[in-house]
Amino acid sequence: MRDFTRKLRVLLIDDNANHLRGIKELISLETNYSVVGATRSANLGLGLIKKYRPDIVLMDVNMPEKDGLQAIQSINKMGVSTNVVILSGYDDSDLIYRAMKLGARGYVLKTMASSKLIDAIETVADGKIYLPSILTTRFFEYFQNAAKEETKVVAGENLLLSLTGRENEVLDLLTQGINYKSIAQKLIISETTVKTHVNNIFQKLQVNDRTNAVLYALTHGFKPSSAQETAMTTAA
Amino acid sequence: MRDFTRKLRVLLIDDNANHLRGIKELISLETNYSVVGATRSANLGLGLIKKYRPDIVLMDVNMPEKDGLQAIQSINKMGVSTNVVILSGYDDSDLIYRAMKLGARGYVLKTMASSKLIDAIETVADGKIYLPSILTTRFFEYFQNAAKEETKVVAGENLLLSLTGRENEVLDLLTQGINYKSIAQKLIISETTVKTHVNNIFQKLQVNDRTNAVLYALTHGFKPSSAQETAMTTAA
DNA sequence: ACTTATCTAAATCTGCAGGTTGAGAAAGCT
DNA sequence: AGCTTTCTCAACCTGCAGATTTAGATAAGT
Numbered sequence: 386m387r388d389f390t391r392k393l394r395v396l397l398i399d400d401n402a403n404h405l406r407g408i409k410e411l412i413s414l415e416t417n418y419s420v421v422g423a424t425r426s427a428n429l430g431l432g433l434i435k436k437y438r439p440d441i442v443l444m445d446v447n448m449p450e451k452d453g454l455q456a457i458q459s460i461n462k463m464g465v466s467t468n469v470v471i472l473s474g475y476d477d478s479d480l481i482y483r484a485m486k487l488g489a490r491g492y493v494l495k496t497m498a499s500s501k502l503i504d505a506i507e508t509v510a511d512g513k514i515y516l517p518s519i520l521t522t523r524f525f526e527y528f529q530n531a532a533k534e535e536t537k538v539v540a541g542e543n544l545l546l547s548l549t550g551r552e553n554e555v556l557d558l559l560t561q562g563i564n565y566k567s568i569a570q571k572l573i574i575s576e577t578t579v580k581t582h583v584n585n586i587f588q589k590l591q592v593n594d595r596t597n598a599v600l601y602a603l604t605h606g607f608k609p610s611s612a613q614e615t616a617m618t619t620a621a
Numbered sequence: 622m623r624d625f626t627r628k629l630r631v632l633l634i635d636d637n638a639n640h641l642r643g644i645k646e647l648i649s650l651e652t653n654y655s656v657v658g659a660t661r662s663a664n665l666g667l668g669l670i671k672k673y674r675p676d677i678v679l680m681d682v683n684m685p686e687k688d689g690l691q692a693i694q695s696i697n698k699m700g701v702s703t704n705v706v707i708l709s710g711y712d713d714s715d716l717i718y719r720a721m722k723l724g725a726r727g728y729v730l731k732t733m734a735s736s737k738l739i740d741a742i743e744t745v746a747d748g749k750i751y752l753p754s755i756l757t758t759r760f761f762e763y764f765q766n767a768a769k770e771e772t773k774v775v776a777g778e779n780l781l782l783s784l785t786g787r788e789n790e791v792l793d794l795l796t797q798g799i800n801y802k803s804i805a806q807k808l809i810i811s812e813t814t815v816k817t818h819v820n821n822i823f824q825k826l827q828v829n830d831r832t833n834a835v836l837y838a839l840t841h842g843f844k845p846s847s848a849q850e851t852a853m854t855t856a857a
Numbered sequence: 858a859c860t861t862a863t864c865t866a867a868a869t870c871t872g873c874a875g876g877t878t879g880a881g882a883a884a885g886c887t
Numbered sequence: 888a889g890c891t892t893t894c895t896c897a898a899c900c901t902g903c904a905g906a907t908t909t910a911g912a913t914a915a916g917t
Contacts (some may be wrong), residue, residue, distance in 0.1 A: 398898095461772075485761065486768045512756040521757060522749040525721065532722045549893060562833035565873075578895050584876070594875075595797035597834050602840065785863060801903075814865050830873095830905075837891070 393510050396439035397423040398430035398456070400448040404495070408443065408472075412501050418506070427451035431459050440466055441506055446473045446480065457487040468509045474504075478527035481520055491515035545605055547589045555582040557609040560599050570620065629746050633659040634666035634692070635708065637676035638682040638812070640731070644679065644708075647735050663687040667695050675703055677742055682709045682716065693723040699834075704745045716761035717756055726753035775842035783825045791818045793845040796835050 395418055399405045405423050412418050417597075422433040427448055434442060442460075446453035457469055471484045481492055491508045493502055499518065508515040516524065540577035548556065558568045565583075569576040587593060590601045601607075633652055635641045639725075641659050648654050658669040663684055670678060682689035693705055707720045708726035717728055727741045727750065737753065744751040752760065782791065792806045801819075805812040823829060826837045837843075 396858090479720075485765070486770070488765050506753070509697060513754060514761045515754075516757055518744070518751075521752055523749045529721070529724050533724070551894060559832070560836075562828075562830070562836050564830075574894085575896055577897060580875075581895080582871080594798070594800075595796070596835055599832055599835065600796075600798050787864060810864085811866055813867060815904075817866075818864085819904090823905080 391480070392419040393423045393506065394419055394437065394439040394505065395443060395621055396421055396424075396430065396437065396442045396467075398427060398442065398448075399445035400425045404472075408502070410504065412506075415503060427453070427459075430456065431463070434460060434465055434467060435463060438465065440510055442467050443502075444469050444470045444473055444504075446475070446484065453574040454483055454487060456485070457489060457532050461488060470505050470509055470515065472498070476520060479522045481516075482527040482531075485516070485524060485582055486502055490497040492520050493517070494520070537542075543605055544590050545602065545607055548586065552582055552586050552589070555579060556586055556598065556602055556607065559583070559586075559595055560602050560607065560609070562599075623656040626633040628653055629656045629677060629741065629742065630655055630673065630675040632657055632661060632666065632673065632678045632703075633671055633680065634661075634689075635663045635681035637681070640681070641706075647738065648742075651683070652741065663689070663695075663826060666692065669702075670701055670703060671697060673700060674701065676746055678703050679708055679738075679742075680703045680705050682707055682711070682720065684687070688721055693725060697724060706745055706751065708740050712756060712759050714759040718767075719759045719762040721752070721760060728756050729753070730756070733808075740828050754761070779841055781841055783839065783842055784822065788818055788822050791815060791845065792822055792834065792838055795819070795822075795831055796838050796843065796845070798835075830843065 390607045397405055397408055397412075397420060399408065404423060405425060408550075409420055409423050412420055421437040421439050422430075424430045424433060427444075428451055430442070430444070433439075443501055444453045448456075451459070453471060460467065460469065468490040469488070470488045470493060472495060473480065473484075474495045476494055483492060484492060485569055491505045491514065493515070497517070505515040545556075554572065555568060558571060563571070563578050565576050568579045572579070583595075583598075586598055588599055590600060592598050625771045631648055633641055633648075633656060634643055635644065638661060641661060645659050648656055655675045657675050659665045660669060663680075664687055665765075665847070666678070666680070669675075679700065680692060686694075687695070689707060690702045696703065696705065704726040705724070707725045708729055708731060709716065709720075710731045712730055715784075718823060720728060725786055729738055729741045730753075733753070741751040759817050783791075791804060794807060799807070803814050803816045808815070819834075821830075822834055826834055828834050828837060
């Protein structure tokens with residue numbers, strides 16, 4: 386839970402001097418916030434973050450040299466845990482998606498009422514995610530579409546379904562980059578038997594070598610089954 | 622934009638008879654909604670969806686035989702476009718994540734005020750996503766954590782960075798499952814040169830064969846660069 | 858001018874990968 | 888009992904994959 390006994394330390398990063406000043410004044414009106422820094426450069430901002438460890442960072446996305454998304458990545462690499470709220474003029478679904486994926490805790494449009502910015506800070510400081518309804522919808526436009534594409538590849542008749550149990554086990558080991566001899570040892574069968582299985586796998590997946598078999602498996606949602614099944618079969 | 626001249630057609634699926642009745646009555650109170658069906662079985666629900674093509678489906682997640690998530694998958698396979706709003710007693714981050722990934726348009730907790738359910742229907746019918754603040758936060762707990770894990774694998778010194786431009790091109794072709802001869806033809810160099818490059822790649826990635834080189838590349842965020850660069854080099 | 862990195866290539870060699878044929882044993886189905 | 892599937896294995900063969908050595912050409916940095 387949030388500590389209400391001390392002021393929330395806020396850092397501002399926006400290359401537009403007017404925005405920077407405006408936001409600073411807006412936040413200064415709130416009695417329980419203190420602006421620990423305000424800069425027009427992402428790189429300078431990173432230094433300030435390391436120095437002052439703010440609770441909240443309000444970050445513009447659209448900046449020269451290093452943009453907001455790159456800045457978030459840099460923060461992650463620094464290993465500093467701070468809550469970034471994105472300030473953006475754009476509501477592109479992929480921009481929102483990328484920002485959230487990188488770990489942003491909130492996303493506010495510059496066109497929104499300034500009270501929303503205060504809401505965002507409060508919500509994020511409280512450990513929650515702040516994403517207005519419209520932006521949530523935008524986010525999922527991208528997210529659900531990407532998920533659909535992902536399953537599209539996985540579907541498509543799927544030659545993997547024609548594999549037998551043993552063939553699945555062999556394929557599983559193939560996808561780990563193991564050679565014939567080691568596979569034979571792991572499954573406790575002869576090397577020639579493994580070759581037979583592998584050849585059958587090649588035919589069923591319509592490929593000519595290991596690499597393409599592995600590639601087919603990985604791009605068609607192959608799920609390793611050996612872990613349990615091998616234990617079952619060897620125990621039986 | 623939504624058509625306000627006709628009633629919103631809603632379908633209910635919940636194995637709990639009391640819930641089903643309660644929700645039905647609640648919705649019946651709204652003058653601009655009409656319940657086109659209500660069933661306690663997901664499988665029966667699928668039939669009703671195909672038959673009545675409802676605007677909104679209110680779906681319980683926790684059901685015997687086929688649960689709500691499996692039901693969404695079935696709807697997707699049917700190719701019917703309807704808006705599913707999940708009704709759940711649980712706010713697990715991964716449950717919310719999976720539901721939204723499968724294409725749910727809204728998620729409401731059974732413990733929430735019934736007015737929220739009406740809000741959800743309105744919002745979803747309006748083409749937007751309905752995800753209350755707490756659930757949005759839960760969703761991102763899972764989503765951002767998964768994203769972090771993803772980049773963790775990609776990071777880790779990354780031997781890929783030690784590869785030269787040409788080696789990257791060769792690796793790119795390797796990850797497409799192409800053999801020496803074809804690679805040589807594509808890059809317009811001799812087969813022995815390709816072998817030299819491949820051997821250098823193996824050493825740098827610390828592997829002994831194609832398959833493991835490809836596996837390393839794919840699990841460490843290898844981005845194919847040949848598409849443009851090859852065109853550049855061949856043109857030069 | 859010297860050094861280093863990169864790309865190119867030939868020559869040689871070992872051996873595992875991949876293809877084919879044939880066949881026995883066990884389990885399940887009809 | 889007979890058929891089918893699956894798993895098992897041998898023996899043989901071709902050849903590409905992978906390892907090693909040596910070396911010329913070019914470009915870039917010191």
